[in-house]
Amino acid sequence: MRLATLATCNLNQWALDFDGNLARIRASIAESKARGARYRLGPELEVTGYGCEDHFLEADTVRHAWEVLAELLSDGDTDGILCDVGMPVLHRGVRYNARVFALDRRVLLLRPKTDLSDDGEYRESRWFAAWRKPRSVEPFTLPRVVRDVTGQESTVIGDAVIETRDARLASELCEELFTPDAPHVPLGLDGVDIVANPSGSHHELRKTAARLRRIRAATETSGGVYLYANQQGCDGGHLYFDGGALVVVNGEVVASSSQFSLQDAEVVTADVDLERVRFRRAARPSRMRQSAEQPPYPTVRANIELTRPADGRAPSPAHEPRLLAPEEEIAFGPACWLWDYLRRSGAGGFFLPLSGGADSTAVAMIVASMCRLVAQRVTAGDQAVVTELARVLGLPGGEAPPGDPRVLAGRLLTTAYLPTRVSGAASRARARRVAEAVGADHLEVELQDAVDELARATAAALGGESALRFASEGGNASEDLALQNLQARTRMAATYLLAQRVPALRDVRGPRLVLGTSNVDESLVGYVTKYDTSSADLNPIGGIAKADLRRFLAWARDAFDVEVFGEVLDEVLATPPSAELRPSGEAGAQTDEEEMGLSYDELAALGRLRKIERCGPFETFERLVTEWAPMPPTEVAVKVRRFFRSYATNRHKATVATPAYHAEAYAPSDHRFDPRPFLLNLAWDRQFRAIDEQLQRLEGRTR
Numbered sequence: 180m181r182l183a184t185l186a187t188c189n190l191n192q193w194a195l196d197f198d199g200n201l202a203r204i205r206a207s208i209a210e211s212k213a214r215g216a217r218y219r220l221g222p223e224l225e226v227t228g229y230g231c232e233d234h235f236l237e238a239d240t241v242r243h244a245w246e247v248l249a250e251l252l253s254d255g256d257t258d259g260i261l262c263d264v265g266m267p268v269l270h271r272g273v274r275y276n277a278r279v280f281a282l283d284r285r286v287l288l289l290r291p292k293t294d295l296s297d298d299g300e301y302r303e304s305r306w307f308a309a310w311r312k313p314r315s316v317e318p319f320t321l322p323r324v325v326r327d328v329t330g331q332e333s334t335v336i337g338d339a340v341i342e343t344r345d346a347r348l349a350s351e352l353c354e355e356l357f358t359p360d361a362p363h364v365p366l367g368l369d370g371v372d373i374v375a376n377p378s379g380s381h382h383e384l385r386k387t388a389a390r391l392r393r394i395r396a397a398t399e400t401s402g403g404v405y406l407y408a409n410q411q412g413c414d415g416g417h418l419y420f421d422g423g424a425l426v427v428v429n430g431e432v433v434a435s436s437s438q439f440s441l442q443d444a445e446v447v448t449a450d451v452d453l454e455r456v457r458f459r460r461a462a463r464p465s466r467m468r469q470s471a472e473q474p475p476y477p478t479v480r481a482n483i484e485l486t487r488p489a490d491g492r493a494p495s496p497a498h499e500p501r502l503l504a505p506e507e508e509i510a511f512g513p514a515c516w517l518w519d520y521l522r523r524s525g526a527g528g529f530f531l532p533l534s535g536g537a538d539s540t541a542v543a544m545i546v547a548s549m550c551r552l553v554a555q556r557v558t559a560g561d562q563a564v565v566t567e568l569a570r571v572l573g574l575p576g577g578e579a580p581p582g583d584p585r586v587l588a589g590r591l592l593t594t595a596y597l598p599t600r601v602s603g604a605a606s607r608a609r610a611r612r613v614a615e616a617v618g619a620d621h622l623e624v625e626l627q628d629a630v631d632e633l634a635r636a637t638a639a640a641l642g643g644e645s646a647l648r649f650a651s652e653g654g655n656a657s658e659d660l661a662l663q664n665l666q667a668r669t670r671m672a673a674t675y676l677l678a679q680r681v682p683a684l685r686d687v688r689g690p691r692l693v694l695g696t697s698n699v700d701e702s703l704v705g706y707v708t709k710y711d712t713s714s715a716d717l718n719p720i721g722g723i724a725k726a727d728l729r730r731f732l733a734w735a736r737d738a739f740d741v742e743v744f745g746e747v748l749d750e751v752l753a754t755p756p757s758a759e760l761r762p763s764g765e766a767g768a769q770t771d772e773e774e775m776g777l778s779y780d781e782l783a784a785l786g787r788l789r790k791i792e793r794c795g796p797f798e799t800f801e802r803l804v805t806e807w808a809p810m811p812p813t814e815v816a817v818k819v820r821r822f823f824r825s826y827a828t829n830r831h832k833a834t835v836a837t838p839a840y841h842a843e844a845y846a847p848s849d850h851r852f853d854p855r856p857f858l859l860n861l862a863w864d865r866q867f868r869a870i871d872e873q874l875q876r877l878e879g880r881t882r
Contacts, residue, residue: 717839816874
């Protein structure tokens, strides 16, 4: 028996960090060689970083990518190993997202992406063209920087298969796996043993299971080896790429990496028996007939053998990879994103306005999770993390950073409770206890005098009375709202002032990045004050539903340390969400769901229909009449109208939304993910009229 050792990887690449990206690529190739691999697969666009966006339009980006490739070739990284590297290339005035196959200091093939990703977070056709010439190749003149290294004048570009001395190998780039006519089907019928998928796939809650199903299905029907590589980390935006590199053989996982990690280069390898693939395929007469009729792909020869004698080794055994629960994904994904942002931004820590409610507590727990992950790597002796942490903390040379998560939190996180006269004593106590449990440096700053002074100064300028009053104290609705917003915006001003002053007064390294605390459901309907503490530098929960955040807190209660976190997290979860911006009146205490007129679960359902299912108001109503039964259709109509009116009224707030960790596919972020108008007709005339007409029909049936 002969086995092929194949390597795939997660790389924490950073957009336009050419030197850093080169170092991580080299580290993954060196590790692959050390494990005996003769083929190494890297993530999509790994040379430049996936998230360059409009920087892909710059000539510099392509030029520097070729320089990086030339260094890989000249320094012997490709000696004795077939390297599959991702970068942009320009061919006949057309820019492609391509794979570069290199071996022994020569470029064998450029394989451009044939189907681009243009939905959700992705706009690939803005920067690249798809290769629309199936099963064809063309000559490609190499740039001088590569010619000087390889001695080659040209190579080929196109849709082709690499043929080694003992195997056939081809690419299926990221989105191509998810198309109805995916390349792995004809490639397998043409006798390709190994299909390699280099991806730039971002994290969303519950997405990993769907990705794994697709990859398994690619080889279950007719056999084959499938390698999956991915970016891992924050490469410059609000997306987090969650790794999850895999090797799958005949539908079974034989190698898998972590989903979230602080490692910059994580390599997984598998020993694969290609004969098992070939004989499985030959066992099905119907597949053999289809294969015999399959038009061939062009082939490019690679002078290497991927297999070696087994020498007592067995093929890598199948195993079931562990899929994280959504609560665990919330604990680790945003935490890793914050760590990447912290170490790459040059900042020295975070500042969090802590209210004692579920949202700000969830953010504090995510920072605590980050500190736990970093401390684990420090304790394990991960020198890369130790070096980065020492730099973030501003430690003098040679001083070891702390390996205790709570000590780390005390250096990296400052929290503050910012009460006014309507703030509750219970909230103050919860905020203090959450900060103590995490280990944060906690402050309490009374803001009522500042609110009163601003109210007096503005009233004097307008020639009005000095006092603003809540409705429950005799004020009108305009005064009430103005006073609520004034408190919220005063907190924002105090937050940024404190974040700026803390480093000098607490003798810690700055600057401090301000963390936001608004969740995705509130953002959908604008249940935030514009430019209050929802305005921040980063928001780790801005793409996460309230229900998921509550489940995360319940999970964290036990997973972190029930004796430390249990009682206070139980209290946070038992407290109805409230902005606490007005006193309790005859109607009782202010609560979020009562003010919005919608529960958080209802908001999540409405948000998914709006974005993921692409439903307008009328179709939303039609679907929910059935899904929310036995709720009366009239009540459903009221809730649908309330949602879309609030969404339209507050759409402008999304244009200034804090960059938020992307975790939910119905997020309303206007920056990249949800390009829709921010000035909308609040009446929704035709849409709501259609709901009224349908209501009449429904009510007529029930009489």
